[in-house]
Amino acid sequence: MIADTIPELRVQSSPTVVESPPSAVDSFSDHELMIAVRAGEIDRLGELFERHHRPLYGFFVHLTGDRTASEDLVQLVFYRILKYRHTYRDEGRFSAWIYHLARKVAADHFRRRSAAPVGVEPDDIHAVPDEAPHAADRAVAADDTARLHAAMAALDPDQRELLVLARFQRLKHEEIARLFDISVGAVKVRVHRAFKQLRDSYLRLSREPTS
Amino acid sequence: MNCQRIQESFLDYQDGRLDPAEAAAVREHLKTCLECQREWAGFQEIALKLDRLAPEEPSPRLRTQFYAMLETHRRSADSRSPFVLMRSRLDRVFAALLPARPALQFAFACLLLVGGIFVGARYLHPPGPAPAADEATARELADLRKQVNSMGTLVTYSLLQQQSTGDRLKAVLATLDLKQADQRVVSELLGALAFDPSVNVRLSALQALYPHSNQATVRAAVAASLPRDPSPLVQVSMIDFLAATRDPVAVGALESVSRGETYDVAVRDAARHALAQL
Numbered sequence: 037m038i039a040d041t042i043p044e045l046r047v048q049s050s051p052t053v054v055e056s057p058p059s060a061v062d063s064f065s066d067h068e069l070m071i072a073v074r075a076g077e078i079d080r081l082g083e084l085f086e087r088h089h090r091p092l093y094g095f096f097v098h099l100t101g102d103r104t105a106s107e108d109l110v111q112l113v114f115y116r117i118l119k120y121r122h123t124y125r126d127e128g129r130f131s132a133w134i135y136h137l138a139r140k141v142a143a144d145h146f147r148r149r150s151a152a153p154v155g156v157e158p159d160d161i162h163a164v165p166d167e168a169p170h171a172a173d174r175a176v177a178a179d180d181t182a183r184l185h186a187a188m189a190a191l192d193p194d195q196r197e198l199l200v201l202a203r204f205q206r207l208k209h210e211e212i213a214r215l216f217d218i219s220v221g222a223v224k225v226r227v228h229r230a231f232k233q234l235r236d237s238y239l240r241l242s243r244e245p246t247s
Numbered sequence: 248m249n250c251q252r253i254q255e256s257f258l259d260y261q262d263g264r265l266d267p268a269e270a271a272a273v274r275e276h277l278k279t280c281l282e283c284q285r286e287w288a289g290f291q292e293i294a295l296k297l298d299r300l301a302p303e304e305p306s307p308r309l310r311t312q313f314y315a316m317l318e319t320h321r322r323s324a325d326s327r328s329p330f331v332l333m334r335s336r337l338d339r340v341f342a343a344l345l346p347a348r349p350a351l352q353f354a355f356a357c358l359l360l361v362g363g364i365f366v367g368a369r370y371l372h373p374p375g376p377a378p379a380a381d382e383a384t385a386r387e388l389a390d391l392r393k394q395v396n397s398m399g400t401l402v403t404y405s406l407l408q409q410q411s412t413g414d415r416l417k418a419v420l421a422t423l424d425l426k427q428a429d430q431r432v433v434s435e436l437l438g439a440l441a442f443d444p445s446v447n448v449r450l451s452a453l454q455a456l457y458p459h460s461n462q463a464t465v466r467a468a469v470a471a472s473l474p475r476d477p478s479p480l481v482q483v484s485m486i487d488f489l490a491a492t493r494d495p496v497a498v499g500a501l502e503s504v505s506r507g508e509t510y511d512v513a514v515r516d517a518a519r520h521a522l523a524q525l
Contacts, residue, residue: 071342075335078321085313093305107309114313118320184296202258203297209259228255235293 066130074121084130085114091205092138098200099142101189112141132211135201139215146193187237195230202227250276253283257290412445419451433459437468446478453484460492470500479511486514490521498525 064072064080066087072080089110096106116137124133188196201207201215202223212227213220253276259265260273277283346352419439422432436459439452459465466489473485482504489497504510505518 067347068339068342071338072335075338076331077335078317081317082314085310089305089309089313090302093309094303097303103303103305106303107305107312110305110309111312111316115316118317180296181300184300203294224255224259227258231258231290231293232254235289238293238296239289 070117070121070124070130070133073117074124078118078121081114081118084117088134089114092134095135095138095200095205096142098188098204099193099196100145101185105145109138109141109145113138116141129211131207132214135205135207135211135215139197142197183238183241186241187234190237191230191233195226195233198223198226199230199234203231250280250283253277253280254286254290257287258294261291261294412448415439415443415445415448416451419448419455422455433462433465437465437472440469441472441475446481449476449478449481450484453481453488457488457491460488463494463496466492466494467496470494470497473497473500474503474507479514482510482514483517486517486521490524493525495525498522501525 064083066084069080069084073084092110092113093106096109097103100106100109113134117134120137124130188199191199198212198216201212202209207215209220209223209227212223216223218226253273256265256269256273260270263270265273277287346355419436422436433456436452436455440449440456443449443452453469456465456469469485469488473482473489476482476485486501486504489501501518501522505515505522507515510518
């Protein structure tokens with residue numbers, strides 16, 4: 037019966053993009069490190085960089101579809117952390133603050149380009165190294181990934197940002213709600229819509245014959 | 248829950264972020280709703296594909312550039328002063344000691360407030376009315392009142408010293424307005440009655456002495472002035488005054504006037520008449 041198979045259908049997601057937050061190993065929390073940076077110990081920013089530059093890079097790549105630009109944007113975020121370190125508040129969560137800065141940096145980037153981000157060129161995206169050893173399977177996987185990226189690029193900038201934060205950066209609904217200044221319920225609805233939109237675009241691209 | 252609510256919670260359901268009751272509701276709904284089953288399958292397909300996307304790795308250039316920027320910033324920034332280091336350590340101590348979450352901060356502040364109120368109520372006594380201050384204030388008020396009362400008296404004194412008859416007359420008449428003239432005013436009036444060269448001033452002084460006729464000294468002084476006064480008009484008025492007081496102390500003066508040949512007839516008649524009244 038289908039009812040019996042439903043629990044098995046549930047796939048536990050594996051957050052492969054985001055690194056697990058370093059907590060037990062490191063002696064200082066992000067917040068404590070940032071307090072030290074704010075007080076003038078700017079060397080401590082190196083530790084924050086090591087913890088956060090990969091997730092941030094992933095955020096920008098998914099948002100812009102441009103790897104080189106994403107590296108520059110990550111650099112810009114850390115530059116702004118240094119520049120605006122005095123505005124960091126004690127009560128603020130560091131992750132919320134860093135994504136607040138990242139969103140502003142991304143918005144500036146899109147404004148500079150004075151257009152919506154260009155669609156990702158499939159050639160620019162490397163496929164997931166698939167476990168299947170066959171060349172044909174790898175080609176199929178590469179096509180699939182390129183379609184997924186293209187579907188992401190087809191989303192509205194706001195939808196894409198929301199989806200990336202919720203799905204790739206694994207931010208909690210409450211954190212996203214604070215970032216966007218909307219209610220948690222609105223976050224859920226918008227993420228759902230973005231997800232649905234992504235799926236529709238992906239399916240449409242899948243039906244189109246590949247050139 | 249309706250289909251839309253169910254589908255909106257797919258993401259949380261898949262991540263295991265729904266509470267058990269909500270997760271059970273989604274499971275139950277999926278057993279019976281074909282449309283949601285289709286949506287769920289499509290959702291999972293995409294979610295799986297997204298999760299299997301390779302993690303994006305930045306090139307080594309990013310790290311190199313970051314540390315170059317940090318180095319530049321460190322060089323440009325002045326070397327850290329002991330004050331900055333101390334502040335950093337203090338900041339860290341406070342960050343470790345004090346709660347970071349706003350709700351806890353609020354609770355902590357409330358606790359401090361309640362503690363403060365308790366300690367204040369327990370160890371501090373409310374400031375009672377200061378008796379010393381009140382006494383001093385009362386004294387000051389009494390002094391002020393006295394000063395205000397004596398103001399009219401002072402004016403009178405100064406006016407009585409005036410040389411002009413009109414001014415002296417005014418001063419005497421002003422004493423009529425004083426509700427409670429003190430002894431000094433009375434003696435000034437008696438002085439005016441006895442020695443002022445002006446008949447009008449002496450008459451006015453006598454008039455002003457009427458309210459004080461209950462004082463024996465006033466009656467005696469008027470009786471003493473009676474034989475000496477050069478004006479029959481003032482003498483008759485004095486006799487009327489003494490007759491009105493009905494004080495036997497005036498008998499001697501009245502008798503001497505009534506028998507004195509030098510006195511005006513009208514004065515002697517008035518004195519006899521007054522003696523008859525007494």
